[in-house]
Amino acid sequence: MISKPDLSTEQIASLTLLYTTKTAIQVTFDALAIAVTFIGALLLRLSFDTWLNLLPASMTYLPITVVVGIVVFWSVGFYRTLWRYASVDAVWLITGASFAAVAISALVINLFEPNVFPWSIYIIEWMGLALIVGGGRMTIRYVRRRPVMNKNPEKKRILIYGAGDAGEMISRDIMHNKGSELWPVGFIDDDPLKHRKSMHGLPIFGGVEVAGQVVRESKVDEIVIAMPSMTGPQTRQILHSLHEQITEKIEIRTLPPIAELVSGNVSFKQIRDFDVVDLLRRDPIELDSKRVERILKGKCVLVSGAGGSIGSEICHQVAEGKPSKMILFDISEPNLYTICERISADFPDLQLVPVVGDISHRWLVDRVFNEHHPKVVFHAAAYKHVPLMEDNPLSALSNNVIGTRVLAAVSSEHRVERFVMISTDKAVRPTNMMGATKRLCEMLVESQPHQPGSVYCAVRFGNVMGSSGSVIPKFEKQILAGGPVTVTHPDITRYFMLTSEAVQLVLQAASLEGEYATYFLDMGEPVKIAELARDMISLHGFTPDKDIEIVYTELRPGEKLYEELCHTGDGIPTNINKIWIADTPSFSREKFLRELDELLESCYSLDRRNLYLGVARLVPDFQPALNSLEQNALQIGGQSDRRVTITQPRK
16 A cells, blocks of 8 residues: 655645645636636627627526536546646547536526527537637646757757657657657658658658768767567668668667557657667567466476576466475576575565486485475476587486486376476487487487376477577677677578567466477577677677677587478467477387487497487487597597596486
């Protein structure tokens, strides 16, 4: 409950007097307006002689007309309205109230003396009353909210890109706000029908092709792109067009995406710097929270890899589904501590069970399940950095596959209701050990025997912005250091998605019923990494290849030019938007599990080449770079050795 401010008796008396005075002035003005329009309507409608004959009756019924009008105005809230903020809705209020006031007074007059005045005078009176009462109040609005004239030379002169609703609100808010440090010089818009027109007295100069000329001639300091509904590709195209037209170094800012403008209103205070997220905007996801809550509410949920970029977001969104308990499992103590603190602060009533440990340790996973009996498992623990896993293939196999094997088997034994594994687009026709191990994990979860009615699935998606190992933080660091920005290949492309968006879809996929499926998320259009690098350099106010150089290196071990989300075709749609079922290669589950277990039992004694070949036998479309394997030895402890000598973890 909002507490009322403590006011002294003198303050209360002063405020009461001020309110009473303002109301009295309005009532007096309206009373005079009613009287003037009543008498004026008679003068306009009647001849002078007729008017003189009806003058006694006019004076008799004038007080009735005034009293009825004031009562109607009071009843509809005229004197509780802040007219300085009046909008188009106020026109309907004034017109309707004026009509009601005239109609009721006419009925009262005709009850006392039928047809004493012609009915046409009431129509004239209504129009006149609405005009005077409305005009008076709109004058107040204009005087109180008239544009603050740009007498301060220190104000930033801005050019607004977009003469739509958002641009209109931004310009109006700036012009009527004395505290604004901005001043609009006009608009540019891509709609030719708006060119050479004006809005709030500001010219619409033309399209983006005149941006450079306007910036020079109007001495523009900043461009504000006022189109919150634009997509990522549209944003990138607009930025490219502006940079082509404008040679001066000028700041370009924007508004938050439409999903963040909850009220629908736009203020100049919402203008902000561009973020790389703006370059990748997508249509907002319509999350069915009830559907997700149905599978989580009142249940114990386990999240592996809880401290990672994906796992921590899963934890936060799962907590919103009202589980009874949440087990946060992670091998990193600092990451686990951080996510526990975050969840505890946001959901103080939720019971948290932090577990520091390795999911490949069967004894530990058994103990957690025996003590807490989780019913829903989200498996996000994995090594995912491609070049590092090419240098450490056994670690990828051990952590990703053995960990999944243990967690899926224990989940099955304890009759978990839902098991959801986080996968990657790199599992499709993999060329690196990380992608191959994630494909093995998908096949493992698909092959895992479980109780009828339980749901086991995997969910694939591409890069998430800001995650560890993502190219975006790397570019950011290189730009802030003054460059160069390194890109492996000019044609390399990747899918990108916000972490929160990806996890929302993961939870939606988890709610789907039926047999095992490998789902993949609609990631939108792939983005060229070289173009992303150029856009990020431009966002920081630098010119690519002039202020900051872009250097092309070469594809790293196991890296592909492009990623795929499905082996063949476009997949099968589900009943949830943006979630598809992947068409995966068929295989014998029993044979796969047998051969996988044989590989896992012997992997610690295999050299690098045979380790890759063993994985390739299980994943037929795995295409490792065998030539480089034959030329390079695995470096451990500074010594070159063909054998992997990592100690086998305790089972």
